[in-house]
Amino acid sequence: MADWWPEDLEMMRLRLLASYERPESERRESKKMAKEITIALAGNPNSGKTTVFNNLTGARQHVGNWPGVTVEKKEGICNYQGYHIKVIDLPGVYSLTAYSPDEVIARNFIVEAKPDAVVDIVDASNLERNLYLAVQILEMGAPLIIALNMMDEAESKRYRIDVNALAEEIGAPVVPMVANRNQGTDELLKEIVKLAEEETTLPGFKINYGQEIENEIAKLERLLSQSGLSLDYPPRWLAVKLLEGDEEIINKIREVKVG
């Protein structure tokens, strides 16, 4: 694809191609045989999320709306080594608070749909800000893969990133990529399949908030687990959100039934 080719034109071209791809019956068949994996793409705005999404799904895309809001929801399909991978593009966000509909959509999807992997597209040339989202995804207990995008830009800034150390310290696989040049897509798919196959729960990721806050978190966490309220979210995460004054979570707690 030429550089001057505008992105939405490209989308139109892809959709057109998709419309006369394989007949519906054939598609259903392959779906039956293949193993199903659902993944969510998260990431800051301008982290190259859309490019990664296009690299993964190519022509097989569908654009709709998230229920109840006018935020665009993009879904795509990627067939890889006998796997039928459903890719959901989450809205681009910096954080997972309840301050914007985008953020609420992103985190609700992660908790409620329980995707097999959450791929966070991280701008390698801007690690500090981008990792803030990754940390919050980990705190929700979601199976995270970090797609370390824009490695070329990081290199041109002469950053040296120790990918293995990052993966080890954060406790999640890290895949270096240059999505613009479609580099790293295959490696990313490998990690996705691996994580989905493993079915192992990640080692519980914890941020140490300091003694005082940890005490209060522990208190609330205990109350939450004893309450018998049916809540999808991990108790520790709920406790932190309650302390942060997260309106959406407070309302959820208020409305939830015992059972």
Next chain:
Amino acid sequence: MDSEEILKAREESISHLKSIYGDDAETVTADARYGFISGLLKDVLKKPPVERLTLSDRIDKVIVNRWLGIPLFLAIMYGVFQFVFTLSAPFMDWIDQFFGWLGGYASGISPDWLASLLADGVIGGLGSVLIFIPPIFLLFIAIAVLEDCGYMARAAFVMDRVMHKIGLHGRSFIPMILGFGCNIPGIMACRTIENPKDRLTTILINPFMSCGARLPVYVLLAGAFFPANPGLVVFSMYIIGIIVAIIMAQVLRKSILKGPSGHFVMELPPYRLPTISGVLIHMWERGSLFLKKAGTIIFGVVVLVWLLSSLPWGVEYASAQSVIGRIGSFVAPIFAPAGFGQWQAAVSLIFGFLAKEVVVGTMGTIFAVEEGILGDAIAAQLGWTPLIAFAFMVFCLLYVPCVAAIGVIRGETNSWRWAGFAALYTTVVAWIAATIIFQIGSLFIG
């Protein structure tokens, strides 16, 4: 164990933490996460030592400095207005002379009514607006330069702290700054604000940002009534606009638009040298709208004002007995407490709803003179003092934005009620502000 109990425990924990940290738990948890990340990056990321401070970073050390940021912002804005005024003065003189000559030529035409239409109406009215091409285009150049070099994003960043205090955030400041050019793109830029209440508040206060169309009113009156330093007076209008916007944002956020404000990470693009073609394109995009307005709305209104000033036939042109004089006389008492209770002022304000330049155009048509001596004509015939002129300028700044802006508010909020509310409350605020200025000012000046 039920949810009530959990929420009660939450309240206790929060007040306990607040007493320890003196800050919301939210701030402390965010700090802890960033602390974790920066610890992590010490092991993971090696940056080249020279890169630490780019030129942009070094400039930012001064520009967005905690103490220098806001004074610098004000100084830059002041510099912009001085630049606009000093540079545009000679050009305005030329245009004025041209219209003076044209008017003299037109008044010799027969029949008489056509001479009056051309000289008093079209040339007097349109001329008094077109003379503002130089300052308006220069202002747009200045705004384009500030935008293209990356300063506007910094201005928003600097104002972020102030904006937070009023329950908005720095993001809301970008639409406000755009409003200096024209409120319509300013209001449309509010789309980028996610939080619906932040967005509505920012839309509703945008009309207080003094758009380019109001500049003619200030230039005319400041030049005539404050010859010593017109630039400073015009600058004060922009500042009053910002202050009123901030006050009203706070009022709205605490009354009908209560709720928490959104958080946003602000990106500061690197400084760039603006290109001449980029600046000229931006200037033309906005400036051509002014020319288009002059050719359509303003021209139409000017002819209408001339007609209403001449009717009923035989009446003395633009006298209190003309149709326009009667309309104005009917409305004028409303403005008496603010000092400008003359029918001519009332009429120009009414027509100003169509486009704010029309305030000047209407005066030009009524007094049947072009810009060069219009200020003097107002001073002589209406008996205005500098104080009244100032109150009138403040009213023009704050009262209902033009009909196009109201239309855009309707489009962006998808509600006629909010559009109507915007039209009404701005006018009430304008009347109160102008009245206060005139009444309190009168106590001191007499």
